[in-house]
Amino acid sequence: MTMTSEDVIAILGPVDETLIADVLATGANQTELAEAFAWVSSDEALMSERRPLPTGRIALLIDLLVSDDEELD
Template structure:
């Protein structure tokens, strides 16, 4: 079953409508979004626990959720 706006917000916190629409457009499930979020924020622990690398859809979600390189390299 495809993910809903409420599920996205419950996992990611407040996000803009464009991000919600993109994530919903992937057809991903809530479990896939949770897995992508976990890989994005704790990949070393998941790898250390012997978890298999994320599949194609989860990998796409990770790419969508990763901050742009330009955003992370800006100085204030």
């Protein structure tokens, strides 16, 4: 299922249009975005669960989210 701008905002909260466009361009779905957001928000918790490091679209989404977060700092 194709993700919409509203889906991105529902998962990430209010973000700028550029980030929304970048996320949508990855072709990721809501589950992948939610997992990427979880990694960005609490990677230590996921590591302690012994979850494998993300790859593919999830890793790409993490890069986008971290990059956007660094710009805000």
